[in-house]
Amino acid sequence: MLSGLFGPPKRDIAPGALLAVDVETTGLKPGVHELVSIGWVPVNDRVIDLSGAGYCVLSGAHVGDSATVHGVTDEDVERDGVPAAEALQKFLKAVEGRKILAHFAQMETGFLGALHKDVFGNTWRVREDEVVDTMTMERRRMERKGTYPRGEDLRLARVRRRHGLPEYGNHNALTDAIACAEVYLALTAAKEDN
Template identity: 30%
Template structure:
């Protein structure tokens, strides 16, 4: 009931009917894994500088159907963030605007559920862009891979502590470590974790 009410309110607030497709009923088996690199770690003020997404269909990661965008921020990139993702201001000086990036992402996403690692942060940044533009926030179902991993592991660990660091999860699931803190690499990594955790394999 609450989800239906929330959807109704969102649709009422939608400023651009071209994006009504975001609210269409979902009948597909496709999902979208995505990730962002940012100017810093504060979702209330920092900006996206790189965004990537990749489709998942029939338990396959479709690297041929991907989106990879570089965004020119309005403000400066935090030096501590540069040390992590190695993206400097000069690397995104020819990037598109955050508004264009967000709308292109929505066109790519459609009404598919979102998959990611610590999605809440990335979704907050996207919502901060699209809310002024469209009057809505992302209505998609969110699938947090660290939550799936936690649910599968907590009963197996007597002390009740589950290491949710990305590197630890990858090591435990025997998955390859792709280039971390690269938006496309991290999106693919989230997709790999999702598939490993949802294909009824023992972990």
């Protein structure tokens, strides 16, 4: 009963265990726009584990014009889509015992929370201390150096460029999850060097 006063109960999280996650959607508002795809990759003690990577396109998503952003078409949804419950179960299994790692994490947690509500009838919530946001990390790093970034400066591709990471095509959930994991490693390595 008291846990409701302080947010969701704390999950058991293994030290150094993260799950980089990215979502592609038809817009920016959970509950209004649709989740199209989810991608994830584990990070274990600063090592990206590609063998644990996962990617799901959700069946039933109405992609429309958003395909021009993320490249997932209505045909992809029809051909490759899995039911929302199946996609969510795969994600929940992958995130078990891990902190969420994302670039602008409120997008991922918002849409995954809305999906959880659609599937199970209640919102999936994570505590603030169970989320690592590389966009926030980069903003703080820039501010410590006396640079005050504008929104565009914090986009994943620009952050990667600043850290000398290779360019990837944007807006594929799995590729962006891997890109986020690499940014995290670059940011934490830079911290250790200082």
